[in-house]
Amino acid sequence: MKSILIKNGTIIDPSQDLEEKRDILIIDGQIAPNGSSKYAVSEDVRAYGSSVSHQTIDATGCFVTPGLIDIHVHFREPGDEEEETIASGSAAAVAGGFTSVCCMPNTKPALDSEASIEFILEESKRVGLANVFPVGAITKGREGKELAEIGSMKARGAIAFSDDGVGVADSSVMRKTFQYCRMFDALIMQHCEDHALSGGAMHAGLVSTILGLGGIPAEAEQLMIARDLLLNRTIGCRYHVQHISTAFSVELIRRGKKDGLNVTAEVSPHHLLLTDESCRTYDTSYKMNPPLRTAQDVKACIDGVIDGTIDILATDHAPHLAEEKELEFPYAPFGINMLECALGLYIKALIEPGHVSWMKLIDMMSTRPAQIVQLDRGTLRAGAVADVTIIDPEVAWKVDMDSWKSKSRNSPFDGWSLKGRATHTIVSGKLKWSQHSA
Amino acid sequence: MSEEIRWTRKHLLGLEELSADEIRFVLDTAQSLKEVSTRSIKKVPALRGRVVVNAFFEDSTRTRNSFSLAAQRLSADVIEFTERGSSVSKGETLVDTARTIEAMGIDILVVRHSAAGAAQLLSRTLKCSIVNGGDGAHEHPTQGLLDLYTIRERFGKIAGLKIAIVGDIGNSRVARSDLWGMTKLGAEVILVGPPTLVSKSFEQLGARVEYDFDKVVGEVDVIYMLRVQNERMKSAQFPTVREFTKLYGLTWDRFQRCKKDVFIMHPGPMNRGVEIQSDIADGNQSGILKQVENGLAVRMAVLYLVSQAAGANSV
Amino acid sequence: MRTAYDTSDVKRLIDDLTSRIARAFTPEETLNIVGIRTRGETLAQRLSASLQSQGFQKIGRGVLDITLYRDDLSEIGPRPLVKPTHLDVSIDDAPLLLVDDVLFTGRSIRAALDALSDFGRPSAIRLAVLIDRGGRELPIQADFVALTLKDVPKDHRVNVRLLENDGKDEIIVEPRGAQ
Numbered sequence: 001m002k003s004i005l006i007k008n009g010t011i012i013d014p015s016q017d018l019e020e021k022r023d024i025l026i027i028d029g030q031i032a033p034n035g036s037s038k039y040a041v042s043e044d045v046r047a048y049g050s051s052v053s054h055q056t057i058d059a060t061g062c063f064v065t066p067g068l069i070d071i072h073v074h075f076r077e078p079g080d081e082e083e084e085t086i087a088s089g090s091a092a093a094v095a096g097g098f099t100s101v102c103c104m105p106n107t108k109p110a111l112d113s114e115a116s117i118e119f120i121l122e123e124s125k126r127v128g129l130a131n132v133f134p135v136g137a138i139t140k141g142r143e144g145k146e147l148a149e150i151g152s153m154k155a156r157g158a159i160a161f162s163d164d165g166v167g168v169a170d171s172s173v174m175r176k177t178f179q180y181c182r183m184f185d186a187l188i189m190q191h192c193e194d195h196a197l198s199g200g201a202m203h204a205g206l207v208s209t210i211l212g213l214g215g216i217p218a219e220a221e222q223l224m225i226a227r228d229l230l231l232n233r234t235i236g237c238r239y240h241v242q243h244i245s246t247a248f249s250v251e252l253i254r255r256g257k258k259d260g261l262n263v264t265a266e267v268s269p270h271h272l273l274l275t276d277e278s279c280r281t282y283d284t285s286y287k288m289n290p291p292l293r294t295a296q297d298v299k300a301c302i303d304g305v306i307d308g309t310i311d312i313l314a315t316d317h318a319p320h321l322a323e324e325k326e327l328e329f330p331y332a333p334f335g336i337n338m339l340e341c342a343l344g345l346y347i348k349a350l351i352e353p354g355h356v357s358w359m360k361l362i363d364m365m366s367t368r369p370a371q372i373v374q375l376d377r378g379t380l381r382a383g384a385v386a387d388v389t390i391i392d393p394e395v396a397w398k399v400d401m402d403s404w405k406s407k408s409r410n411s412p413f414d415g416w417s418l419k420g421r422a423t424h425t426i427v428s429g430k431l432k433w434s435q436h437s438a
Numbered sequence: 439m440s441e442e443i444r445w446t447r448k449h450l451l452g453l454e455e456l457s458a459d460e461i462r463f464v465l466d467t468a469q470s471l472k473e474v475s476t477r478s479i480k481k482v483p484a485l486r487g488r489v490v491v492n493a494f495f496e497d498s499t500r501t502r503n504s505f506s507l508a509a510q511r512l513s514a515d516v517i518e519f520t521e522r523g524s525s526v527s528k529g530e531t532l533v534d535t536a537r538t539i540e541a542m543g544i545d546i547l548v549v550r551h552s553a554a555g556a557a558q559l560l561s562r563t564l565k566c567s568i569v570n571g572g573d574g575a576h577e578h579p580t581q582g583l584l585d586l587y588t589i590r591e592r593f594g595k596i597a598g599l600k601i602a603i604v605g606d607i608g609n610s611r612v613a614r615s616d617l618w619g620m621t622k623l624g625a626e627v628i629l630v631g632p633p634t635l636v637s638k639s640f641e642q643l644g645a646r647v648e649y650d651f652d653k654v655v656g657e658v659d660v661i662y663m664l665r666v667q668n669e670r671m672k673s674a675q676f677p678t679v680r681e682f683t684k685l686y687g688l689t690w691d692r693f694q695r696c697k698k699d700v701f702i703m704h705p706g707p708m709n710r711g712v713e714i715q716s717d718i719a720d721g722n723q724s725g726i727l728k729q730v731e732n733g734l735a736v737r738m739a740v741l742y743l744v745s746q747a748a749g750a751n752s753v
Numbered sequence: 754m755r756t757a758y759d760t761s762d763v764k765r766l767i768d769d770l771t772s773r774i775a776r777a778f779t780p781e782e783t784l785n786i787v788g789i790r791t792r793g794e795t796l797a798q799r800l801s802a803s804l805q806s807q808g809f810q811k812i813g814r815g816v817l818d819i820t821l822y823r824d825d826l827s828e829i830g831p832r833p834l835v836k837p838t839h840l841d842v843s844i845d846d847a848p849l850l851l852v853d854d855v856l857f858t859g860r861s862i863r864a865a866l867d868a869l870s871d872f873g874r875p876s877a878i879r880l881a882v883l884i885d886r887g888g889r890e891l892p893i894q895a896d897f898v899a900l901t902l903k904d905v906p907k908d909h910r911v912n913v914r915l916l917e918n919d920g921k922d923e924i925i926v927e928p929r930g931a932q
Contacts, residue, residue, distance in 0.1 A: 209639040210454070212554040212575030212611060282555030326533050326563070328553030330574070444833070463834065470818065470837040479871040482821040512821075742821070742835070 009059025014363035015379035029429030067099025067387030072314035079108025090129035091405035094433035097422025099387035106165035112137035112148040162189035192224035245290035247300030269345035284332035285412035319408030344418035386429035448748040452577035468739035485514035508737035582615030597624030605664030758924035766899035785813040793853035813842035822864035849875035859893035
């Protein structure tokens with residue numbers, strides 16, 4: 001029997017509304033019966049005696065939380081393994097404090113078949129670091145025309161469905177998607193971008209006018225959100241808006257929720273911290289989709305986090321090699337590498353200015369994501385799978401891209417001074433990463 | 439003349455970042471260099487032994503020849519690099535291509551490219567001087583400078599003038615460079631075109647935006663016509679060339695309603711009969727040929743000044 | 754070493770220079786006088802006015818800006834403004850008098866000779882300077898010198914100030930950087 005005793009930490013468990021200084025014991029991959037109950041953990045230790053092979057982690061001054069879950073990452077396997085593989089991506093995930101991630105289907109080929117779902121799950125198991133759950137494509141080849149085998153993929157283990165990278169453009173196909181997915185109670189994650197309106201390289205605004213770059217208007221995102229909310233009104237499929245970025249997008253979700261519509265939403269760290277002004281020097285590190293918007297949009301997203309319109313915090317981790325990004329701005333690929341600095345960035349954006357409490361932060365990074373994708377995770381209650389993240393909220397550190405486990409190095413946050421990071425990541429009761437072994 | 443200003447920039451990437459004094463300094467230098475083209479031996483040794491490469495990734499005989507001649511007048515060695523047949527067409531990136539060129543030992547790279555920010559990218563990745571010959575819809579600084587020179591030559595000043603720039607502003611690097619230069623030197627700029635081609639954002643940059651050309655035609659000292667491009671019709675930004683000419687062309691009829699001594703300009707090449715009538719373009723109120731003539735002196739000044747600054751920096 | 758020369762000194766030096774030049778050339782024949790910007794040109798103006806009043810009828814005038822011909826391209830950092838060169842007369846087959854205020858390393862004169870060769874072929878080029886301060890780096894000598902200063906330290910400047918440019922006539926020898 002293997003066990004880990006985490007001592008002297010403060011447990012933050014949103015699933016039990018628990019914030020308390022206490023120890024926690026993990027036995028054989030599960031939170032021990034008394035692990036986070038009112039009873040002393042030492043009872044568990046005594047109960048299992050010395051036949052247990054034991055590891056102790058001193059979490060003094062740290063938070064002990066359910067493992068962080070990122071439901072939006074891009075691992076480039078199959079197809080672009082030089083940018084990232086499931087192995088390197090999982091390593092990056094645990095180094096960032098994440099115990100589970102959901103990987104998007106815009107691989108080459110797309111994850112639009114049972115075989116590809118199987119492949120991801122097998123590979124995740126083989127690598128044995130973070131849990132990698134595949135998101136299946138909505139349409140064949142993500143072409144937006146014909147539905148993919150959603151039922152079979154779900155049965156095989158696809159955790160949700162998305163054509164991410166693009167949204168489903170054809171309204172008729174989208175309506176059928178809602179109807180079909182409803183049957184399986186499948187979750188749809190939509191990359192909301194009206195492609196006819198879009199096509200630029202950065203946010204359409206004053207900065208893009210000055211720079212002479214084609215713009216991506218805010219309306220491109222809002223249009224698809226509005227359309228989907230309307231299409232889904234009478235169907236009620238579970239629907240999740242990915243990487244929200246504009247003020248009115250947040251407002252649309254807010255109104256939708258008020259009307260009782262089935263919708264959840266996520267945001268990415270850069271949309272809470274940066275604006276399109278960062279693109280002034282044509283530095284492609286700041287090129288992503290949806291693009292960096294204006295200060296008003298940033299504020300609206302933060303307000304959306306505070307009032308619950310935005311349910312969860314994700315990363316949209318999108319690795320690209322340095323030479324792929326070293327192109328003219330219009331031709332460089334979209335995306336930034338996020339897993340290994342997301343937590344620190346969210347602390348900077350939300351905790352430090354006092355916008356949210358630690359309880360809410362962990363809720364949005366663990367408990368709520370687990371609920372949305374219907375994973376039995378995001379909790380430290382007795383008997384739960386022992387996915388645990390230990391976070392030191394005070395440690396000052398600098399983002400150092402060169403030390404990353406990810407294969408790629410594309411981030412505008414390199415060199416940023418942050419406060420707070422994960423120190424240990426435990427998946428299924430095994431320590432998969434700690435700062436000292438890094 | 440602005441004697442106190444020194445030119446310390448080893449790159450010329452755009453007019454946005456230049457001060458009014460720096461712009462005047464370039465114009466004054468160009469004025470002195472104009473004289474070189476009047477001699478029988480049209481050369482000075484200022485850039486002797488320096489290598490200037492014209493890297494034109496986008497077609498342009500006119501600008502390329504202008505830079506080429508300017509460099510030769512300064513006694514530089516000139517290399518012409520055009521995209522066709524180069525490694526770029528075989529899939530090499532811009533940065534790799536530029537690095538290969540730089541490895542030959544060059545001093546100034548003049549670059550024209552269809553992507554906005556291309557010159558910026560190269561200035562970050564190479565060590566030589568970069569002169570922006572036009573990058574996408576972003577800037578065309580030497581065009582802006584020669585336009586300012588031509589206006590100053592004609593009116594003796596730029597401050598206080600009213601200048602209308604007409605046409606496809608949104609996609610025009612010339613319009614942007616002119617906007618920066620003209621407003622910095624105190625002119626009032628009016629951007630004229632349809633809303634699909636002229637974004638309201640330009641008002642935040644100090645310009646007036648007008649959709650009705652006729653409203654503006656009688657109040658301006660300079661009318662600067664831009665070229666109409668067929669791609670705009672195809673992407674639904676404007677119905678037809680015919681309608682464009684009706685609404686925004688400099689027709690003879692509109693010309694009659696202009697100020698008596700209005701000055702007509704165009705960056706070339708012109709679509710005769712489309713944005714501008716032939717007889718107006720060829721008439722004595724047209725500065726179009728002067729622009730080309732001044733382009734040579736301005737480019738000589740730019741090449742001279744960036745090479746001076748680069749030399750100073752490397753000491 | 755004397756470090757200051759006032760207005761009357763300067764007048765005396767220029768008059769001396771003028772009379773020696775007048776003796777060396779023939780008033781009835783063409784003489785082209787070209788000044789090197791900026792104060793060389795001012796001196797050339799004064800010289801040609803004086804010579805005209807002494808009977809020289811065929812004086813051709815020109816002004817040279819030698820900035821574009823300097824061989825020390827990275828010498829003193831960012832350069833001052835290039836000013837126009839005006840040489841509208843033909844300089845072929847007639848004597849040309851080049852005028853500058855201070856002769857030091859000789860590099861300015863070399864640049865001027867280079868520039869002149871692009872314009873034509875004078876029958877002879879002579880050099881007139883107000884001050885020769887020694888310190889030559891090239892084999893160049895002046896034909897007419899008003900004042901020779903020996904032992905000026907290398908870190909000192911010989912500043913010639915003229916009424917038309919600076920408000921008064923004087924010559925000051927002072928360390929570089931002094932206002």
